[in-house]
Amino acid sequence: MVNCSLFRDWHPVLEAEELPPETVRSIRLLGWDLVLWRSRDRISAWVDRCPHRSVKLSGGTVRNNSLVCPYHGLQFDETGRCVEVPGCPDWRPPPQLAISGYATAVRYGLIWVSLQPEAEASQIPEFPEWEDSQYRKFLCGKYRVRSSGLRVMENFLDVSHFPFVHEGFLGDRTRPEVEPYEVNLDERGISLNNVRIWQPDPDGTGIGAKVTYNYHLSQPLVASFEKLSPSGRLTIFFAICPLDIENSLGWMWISMNYGEDIPEAELREFQDTVVRQDIPIVESQQPKQLPLDLSMEVHLPCDRSSIRYRQWLKQRGVRFGVVSNDSPSPKVWEKGLGDDDFKTP
Ligand code: FES
Ligand code: FE
Numbered sequence: 227m228v229n230c231s232l233f234r235d236w237h238p239v240l241e242a243e244e245l246p247p248e249t250v251r252s253i254r255l256l257g258w259d260l261v262l263w264r265s266r267d268r269i270s271a272w273v274d275r276c277p278h279r280s281v282k283l284s285g286g287t288v289r290n291n292s293l294v295c296p297y298h299g300l301q302f303d304e305t306g307r308c309v310e311v312p313g314c315p316d317w318r319p320p321p322q323l324a325i326s327g328y329a330t331a332v333r334y335g336l337i338w339v340s341l342q343p344e345a346e347a348s349q350i351p352e353f354p355e356w357e358d359s360q361y362r363k364f365l366c367g368k369y370r371v372r373s374s375g376l377r378v379m380e381n382f383l384d385v386s387h388f389p390f391v392h393e394g395f396l397g398d399r400t401r402p403e404v405e406p407y408e409v410n411l412d413e414r415g416i417s418l419n420n421v422r423i424w425q426p427d428p429d430g431t432g433i434g435a436k437v438t439y440n441y442h443l444s445q446p447l448v449a450s451f452e453k454l455s456p457s458g459r460l461t462i463f464f465a466i467c468p469l470d471i472e473n474s475l476g477w478m479w480i481s482m483n484y485g486e487d488i489p490e491a492e493l494r495e496f497q498d499t500v501v502r503q504d505i506p507i508v509e510s511q512q513p514k515q516l517p518l519d520l521s522m523e524v525h526l527p528c529d530r531s532s533i534r535y536r537q538w539l540k541q542r543g544v545r546f547g548v549v550s551n552d553s554p555s556p557k558v559w560e561k562g563l564g565d566d567d568f569k570t571p
Contacts, residue, residue, distance in 0.1 A: 230543060230545040230546045231446075232446060232468065233256060233342065234340065234341075234347060235348050235445045236329070236331065236349075236350045237256075237467050238337070238467050238477055239255055239337055239338070239467050240337045241336055241477075242335050245269065246264065247267075248264065248265065248266065248288040249288065250262070250263040250284055250286060251263070252274055253339075254469040255468070255469065256468055256470070256546055258341070259282070260272065260328070261273075261282070261286075262339070263286075263288055263293050264288070265291040268304045269330045270293070270306070271327060271328045272306065272327050277323065277325060278295065278298060279297055281296065283295055289301070298312070298313055299312040302324075305327075306324045307323070308323040326343075328340060328341050329347045331350060333353075334463070334479060336465065338350055351445055351465075353479065355461055356463075356481075361461075361482060362481065362485075364479075364490050364493065365478070365480075366478040366479075366494055366497045366498065366501070367477040367501075368475045368476065368477050369477075369505070370473075370475055371475075372472060372509045373473075374471055374474065374514050374516055374548075375468035378474050380516060381504055381507070382449060382464055383418065383441060383532060383535060385421055385531075386528045386529070388425075389401065390402075391507055392504075395499065396500065397423065397425060398424055398425070398434070401424040405421075405422040405423075406527075407419060407422070408420055409530045411534065414442075414444055415443045415538075416441075417441065417442050418531050420438060420440065421440070421441070422437070422438050424437075428455040429455040430457070430488050431456075435455060437454060446538075447465070447468060448465045457485065458483045458484030458485070459482070459483050460483075460484075461480070463478070463479040464476060464477070465477050468546065468547055471546060472514040478501075513549050515549040516547060518539055518544075518548050518550070520533065520537075522549075
C-alpha cells in the first residue's frame, strides 16, 4: 500500500443501517476493493479476495458467524480464520490460512474503516454535538463526487465561493468580501477562526446578516464548522470517504440549537441544493487530484484556509489523491509562485 497518512486515518464507508446483521457488502476505500460483513455482533473489513482462488468474497453469504466464499464454500470466521473446507471435510485448515482484517467501528450512525489494524489507527474525529440533546441533528448525503476527497474538502473550507456558487443561499455577489480570518495549526489539527461573511438569509428568518464561521479539521478528510448567526449555532460535521484518487462519497451531520419549527425536509432540501451547486464546480477542477505544491495554482490573500490545508497535507505525508509538480501539465499562467509567497501566520 502507498505510504500515506490517509492509510492510518479512519474513513466513513457506509451508513450503519445499510449493513444489518448477517449481511455482506462490497465497498471501495483508497483504491482498494474491500468486503464488509457483519456477523451477529461484529463488523469485519477484509480485502475482497478469497485466498483460495481470488474470487470476490463480497459475493458470499454469512452463515454461523462466518463468511462463506461463493466459489468453493470455504468458511472464514470473524477473526479471518478458515474454519471449514467443504471439499476436504477431513482436512483441518492450518491457522495460517487466515485473512487479515482492518479496523472497523460504528460511530455517529456510520461505519468507519481504517486500513490499519485497530491499535495502529488514529482516533475517529470528535463530534461533540452527537451527545448533546440541545441540538437537533440529521444526516445529509451520501453525496457522490467524481473528484479527489481532498478537492472536496478544500471546497468545504473555501468561503469566498459562497456569493458565486451559492448566490441567494449562502452569499450575495454584491457583498463578496471575506474579512481577514485566523488560521491556527497545532497538534490537534487546523482551525480557521472568525471567518466573517455576509449572508442573505443565514438562519431562515429572511433577514440578511454577517455570520461567523469557525472550522476545525483533525484529519484531512473529516472537518466540522460552527456557524454563529443571530438565531443560534449550527454545526456541520463533514466526513469524506476517499473511494479512490478521483471518486469520493461525503456525509454531513447537521446539528442546530434553533429553528425547531423548520421542517427537517426543508433543511435537508436546502443542504442538498447547496451541495448540488458545489458538485459540478469541484468535478470541473483539473487535475482532479489536489496539487500540494503551491506553485501549481494561483492563491489569493483570502485563500488562507486552502493554502494552510495544502501545506498541512504535505507535512502529514499525504500522497493519495494529490498531484506533484513534476506531473506533466500545460502552462496556465506566466510566473509561478512558490511556497515562500504564501507564508501564513
Ligand atoms: Fe474461495 Fe475457492 S475461491 S473457496
Ligand atoms: Fe460550496
